[in-house]
Amino acid sequence: MANRHFLTLLDFTPSELEMLMNRAIELKAMQHRGEIYEPLKNKVLGMIFEKSSTRTRVSFEAGIAQLGGQAIFLSSRDTQLGRGEPIEDSAKVLSRMCDIIMIRTFGHDIVETFAENSRVPVINALTDDYHPCQLLADMQTYQEHRGSIQGKTVVWVGDGNNMCHSYINAARQWDFKLVVNCPEGFDPLPELLNDNKDRVRIVRDTKEAAKDAHLLVTDVWASMGQEEEQKAREKVFKDYQVSPAIMDLAHKDAIFMHCLPAHRGEEISHDMLDDPRAVVWDEAENRLHAQKALMEYLLASE
Incomplete structure (x- = not known):
């Protein structure tokens, strides 16, 4: 080793x-x-x-x-x-x-x-x-709150970014299904999608994607280094927000994660982190x- x-x-x-x-x-x-x-x-x-x-x-x-x-x-x-x-x-x-x-x-x-x-x-x-380090924490957090994630359905909401890429790898390594809910033009790397097409699929509509999900995860609309794209991304991603109403469409035992920092009123509603289904503080620790x-x-x- x-x-x-x-x-x-x-x-x-x-x-x-x-x-x-x-x-x-x-x-x-x-x-x-x-x-x-x-x-x-x-x-x-x-x-x-x-x-x-x-x-x-x-x-x-x-x-x-x-x-x-x-x-x-x-x-x-x-x-x-x-x-x-x-x-x-x-x-x-x-x-x-x-x-x-x-x-x-x-x-x-x-x-x-x-x-x-x-x-x-x-x-x-x-x-x-x-x-990848964030995914170690996320998988630990799910295990602590809900037990094994194997066979469960996870929904990634937002940009097909570095976190999304690591969630695709996690789906392969922990054996769960992943729904990527992103707007056209913001898909994750094609080679990752192709290598994991047996367990990863793209769904454009957030309400449809959230149905029966066991874990919903999101990230900021504009990552570090993309600040100049903020205003343009706000228009593209305006329908890709996680809120208690979206969580209500998921499985009754669903939980919500965010790697932080969070922009309230953008990728999450102002009250999402106060929802009991949000486990972001455990996730951060x-x-x-x-x-x-x-x-x-x-x-x-x-």
């Missing part, structure tokens, strides 16, 4: 992902009981941020601290990466100084190139194409515990 990376959900087997989810639940219970557990004492996590963050930074930094290690925060302003140093060179140097590295950046090719040149495990903490399980596992061989 030496020098494994976590760039997408497909880097791990379904059984490994199930193990990570259960371990995250266990680590969460330990932390809530106040137990001190420091298997990563003296380990250093390098955190490279080319995209800003709240939950990702805090969850990784708090997570490595709770496991006994330390984190070094590196923004593009703080490193030679931001001044044009080749990714390969940065990876070769930083991986000689850190025990594990997470990257939050733009192109997915950046984390792939970094991992190819790293001596230590590399974690994708978000790219324009995938956000679970980023911490899921990533602790992930770091523990990636460093286990050492």
Whole structure:
């Protein structure tokens, strides 16, 4: 298991992902009981941020601290990466100084190139194409509230973005059905749809898509880097809002998730996060515990 990376959900087997989810639940219970557990004492996590963050930074930094290690925060302003140093060179140097590295950046090719040149495990903490760490937290949250997601129906509402792509991979790895509810012109990657056509389908109408769903998930209409498209996207996505009325069309045990930050009055109604079916605060906390399980596992061989 030496020098494994976590760039997408497909880097791990379904059984490994199930193990990570259960371990995250266990680590969460330990932390809530106040137990001190420091298997990563003296380990250093390098955190490279080319995209800003709240939950990702805090969850990784708090997570490595709770496991006994330390984190070094590196923004593009703080490193030679931001001044044009080749990714390969940065990876070769930083991986000689850190025990594990997470990257939050733009192109997915950046984390792939970094991992190819790293001596230590590399974690994708978000790219324009995938956000696998969020899916670890989401799957943990569903398990805690409703049990196994296998065989259930999940509805993704909104843009076919990095979160949508990771939900497609999750449908494959956790064996559930996924309905992608997006407007024309905003579909997820065609190759992902084609590779998973046995379990993923597109439905344009939100009310139709929501029928009998067990989990509804959405994200902001304009992701980071798309701010200049905000006004145009508001027009295109105006009918793609999750509200209590939409949730009423879903299965009686349905729950709602959002990776946050949320824009009330846009992708969700003003009252959606106050609805008892919304589990977004548990979902947000679970980023911490899921990533602790992930770091523990990636460093286990050492």
